[in-house]
Amino acid sequence: MGADLIQSLLRRPAGLVSAILLLLLYGAALFAPFLAPTVPSAQDLQRTYHPPTALVWQDGRLCVRLYRLVDPSTATYQPIAGQATPLRWFSEGPAYRLFGLIPAKTHLFTVEAPAVVYLLGSDATGRDVFTRLLYGAGISLGIGLVGVFLTSLLGLTIGGLAGYLGGWADSLAMRLTEFLMAVPGLYLLLALRAALSSRFPSDATFLLIVVILSALGWAGTARVVRGLVLSLRERPFILAANILGQRPTVILFRHLLPNTFSYLVVAATLSVPGYILGEAALSFLGLGIQEPSSSWGLMLGQAQDIKIFMLNFWWLLTPGAAIILTVIAFNLLGDALRDAVDPRFRLPGR
Amino acid sequence: MTAFILRRLGTLVPMLLAVTLLVFALMSLAPGDFLTPVKAQRDINPALIAELSKSFGLDRPWYEQYLRWLGNILRLDFGYSWTYKVPVAELIAQRAPATILLSVCSLLLAWGLAIPLAVLAAARPGGWIDKLTSSAAYFALAIPEFFLALLAVWFAAQSGWFPIGGLTSLDHDFLPFGAQILDIAWHLILPTLVLGLGGVAGTLRVLRANVLDVLRAEYVTAARAKGLPEKVVLFRHVLRNALNPLLSTVGYAFAGLLSGSLLVENVMNYPGLGRLVYEAFIREDQFVVLGSVMVGCTLLVIGNLISDLALAWSDPRVRYGR
Numbered sequence: 001m002g003a004d005l006i007q008s009l010l011r012r013p014a015g016l017v018s019a020i021l022l023l024l025l026y027g028a029a030l031f032a033p034f035l036a037p038t039v040p041s042a043q044d045l046q047r048t049y050h051p052p053t054a055l056v057w058q059d060g061r062l063c064v065r066l067y068r069l070v071d072p073s074t075a076t077y078q079p080i081a082g083q084a085t086p087l088r089w090f091s092e093g094p095a096y097r098l099f100g101l102i103p104a105k106t107h108l109f110t111v112e113a114p115a116v117v118y119l120l121g122s123d124a125t126g127r128d129v130f131t132r133l134l135y136g137a138g139i140s141l142g143i144g145l146v147g148v149f150l151t152s153l154l155g156l157t158i159g160g161l162a163g164y165l166g167g168w169a170d171s172l173a174m175r176l177t178e179f180l181m182a183v184p185g186l187y188l189l190l191a192l193r194a195a196l197s198s199r200f201p202s203d204a205t206f207l208l209i210v211v212i213l214s215a216l217g218w219a220g221t222a223r224v225v226r227g228l229v230l231s232l233r234e235r236p237f238i239l240a241a242n243i244l245g246q247r248p249t250v251i252l253f254r255h256l257l258p259n260t261f262s263y264l265v266v267a268a269t270l271s272v273p274g275y276i277l278g279e280a281a282l283s284f285l286g287l288g289i290q291e292p293s294s295s296w297g298l299m300l301g302q303a304q305d306i307k308i309f310m311l312n313f314w315w316l317l318t319p320g321a322a323i324i325l326t327v328i329a330f331n332l333l334g335d336a337l338r339d340a341v342d343p344r345f346r347l348p349g350r
Numbered sequence: 351m352t353a354f355i356l357r358r359l360g361t362l363v364p365m366l367l368a369v370t371l372l373v374f375a376l377m378s379l380a381p382g383d384f385l386t387p388v389k390a391q392r393d394i395n396p397a398l399i400a401e402l403s404k405s406f407g408l409d410r411p412w413y414e415q416y417l418r419w420l421g422n423i424l425r426l427d428f429g430y431s432w433t434y435k436v437p438v439a440e441l442i443a444q445r446a447p448a449t450i451l452l453s454v455c456s457l458l459l460a461w462g463l464a465i466p467l468a469v470l471a472a473a474r475p476g477g478w479i480d481k482l483t484s485s486a487a488y489f490a491l492a493i494p495e496f497f498l499a500l501l502a503v504w505f506a507a508q509s510g511w512f513p514i515g516g517l518t519s520l521d522h523d524f525l526p527f528g529a530q531i532l533d534i535a536w537h538l539i540l541p542t543l544v545l546g547l548g549g550v551a552g553t554l555r556v557l558r559a560n561v562l563d564v565l566r567a568e569y570v571t572a573a574r575a576k577g578l579p580e581k582v583v584l585f586r587h588v589l590r591n592a593l594n595p596l597l598s599t600v601g602y603a604f605a606g607l608l609s610g611s612l613l614v615e616n617v618m619n620y621p622g623l624g625r626l627v628y629e630a631f632i633r634e635d636q637f638v639v640l641g642s643v644m645v646g647c648t649l650l651v652i653g654n655l656i657s658d659l660a661l662a663w664s665d666p667r668v669r670y671g672r
Contacts, residue, residue, distance in 0.1 A: 184608035195376035309507035320497035327492035
């Protein structure tokens with residue numbers, strides 16, 4: 001059914017476009033160190049709040065214009081007329097480890113040393129926003145995937161058991177989900193963050209955030225899986241399995257839960273944005289990913305400076321655009337998947 | 351009706367107990383003893399610390415502290431804020447109205463915009479209103495609230511048309527009463543838009559689907575056959591039934607608003623409950639956190655109650671069913 005699903009998904013324009021977009025985004029996140037011209041922690045205090053460097057075509061090569069600092073107090077830069085330096089493709093730059101393993105030095109493009117290339121400008125300490133955006137993508141997008149995997153696992157197990165066992169296990173699980181859904185999520189998020197921070201080493205913040213978000217996010221999935229299991233339980237094939245004397249665990253895990261799979265794929269896709277937004281919100285508040293790592297929420301959090309608003313450093317808000325783009329892509333993919341999996345889920349009137 | 355309200359309020363108690371117990375347990379798991387920095391502060395009277403320690407059992411295990419805290423809450427003693435150096439009840443009484451005001455305004459904005467748009471969109475599925483509102487809603491749902499808030503502050507700073515933050519101007523206290531209200535309204539516009547936009551989109555999507563569902567009912571055909579103008583059919587007969595499922599979800603919408611306002615308040619420097627909770631968490635101001643969480647949850651349940659009442663008022667089946 002997997003190949004069928006993918007085929008029918010790719011036949012829908014929205015599905016195709018969003019799938020390609022997401023592949024590009026995850027590809028960019030995976031190869032971030034190679035695609036980025038520098039490393040995310042490289043500072044340049046002489047070039048703070050540098051505007052995006054313009055690219056020009058000169059002498060048959062793609063070149064970067066050179067800039068001159070006009071007024072340090074308002075961070076005003078001016079392009080120097082007629083001066084540009086060519087981009088060096090596949091050249092050596094700061095050392096990094098691809099996939100965290102393979103040591104390498106080759107970057108897609110860099111420029112000769114005194115000049116710099118800031119495709120999306122620089123931040124308060126002169127770090128390249130484009131580079132940080134790429135590195136941040138790994139964390140922001142990764143949390144979405146890992147979080148959804150954990151939640152689906154939790155929701156499937158708890159919802160499946162609740163629906164199959166019924167009785168007190170069912171009511172206990174359902175009261176728990178109602179509680180989780182009724183409490184303002186961010187309040188609990190803050191409390192969990194405060195409680196758990198000492199139990200995780202500081203470089204495991206990624207894991208900590210995933211655990212927190214999953215612990216709060218499984219309720220919706222569990223409720224729907226329970227509902228599906230409740231209705232599936234009465235079907236003849238489960239009756240047959242019962243009569244054949246199969247053990248309850250076999251019935252649950254071999255017959256009931258696989259039948260909720262198609263729903264689960266749709267729900268998981270549609271809930272990835274929740275994790276991306278959750279991580280962004282936490283990091284934005286300064287409670288998520290910490291320096292020197294970078295994430296989209298953290299970058300936006302650092303853009304909360306009145307100087308940035310007054311002097312119109314718009315490029316520092318690009319992580320927000322990245323978040324919006326990703327969320328829209330996931331929503332489109334989820335809707336297309338839902339239509340592909342089951343026409344009954346389709347909204348009326350479409 | 352009174353019995354109904356009382357029963358709903360009864361469900362408030364276990365929920366508040368569960369939430370506060372959870373938050374209490376989580377906060378006591380957090381590292382560090384919050385009394386140590388407090389004792390180091392010179393401007394807090396040691397006698398006051400000793401008195402509070404005794405009254406709240408701060409030297410006891412956390413479950414005993416919780417019971418004592420509960421006992422004090424029943425006597426309306428919410429404890430003392432170490433950072434603001436005032437009783438917590440006073441602090442919350444200052445901040446909660448601002449958050450309620452913001453949430454209610456956003457909810458009104460969401461409904462006021464979403465209801466007519468959704469009915470118009472569903473009246474002609476696939477028409478230009480439908481296409482426009484659907485894509486706008488898609489986009490609006492993808493924008494994180496805090497990013498929208500950042501954009502709003504940026505817009506305010508660039509254009510100078512709106513205040514950059516806060517709820518009142520510096521000279522607020524010296525203004526005549528009418529100008530004071532205008533001042534607050536002027537400060538409220540941007541936060542309300544930011545917080546309400548997601549609500550507009552969400553409400554629009556749900557309501558549009560509901561209206562389309564209801565439009566297929568036989569009484570709609572009957573109303574049309576009777577020769578009623580389409581406007582009356584849509585807004586009197588269809589809308590009223592399509593609203594019911596939405597009314598029952600106002601409570602959850604309110605939960606989302608409280609979470610959202612935490613972010614929006616922090617970005618836009620709005621003096622509400624959300625900012626209070628956040629700052630208290632950062633500074634480990636335990637009583638403030640617990641008190642605000644408790645008040646936040648109470649607001650939530652009251653929101654749920656109002657939505658239930660509205661549902662009972664709008665739908666006779668609910669009213670007589672219980």
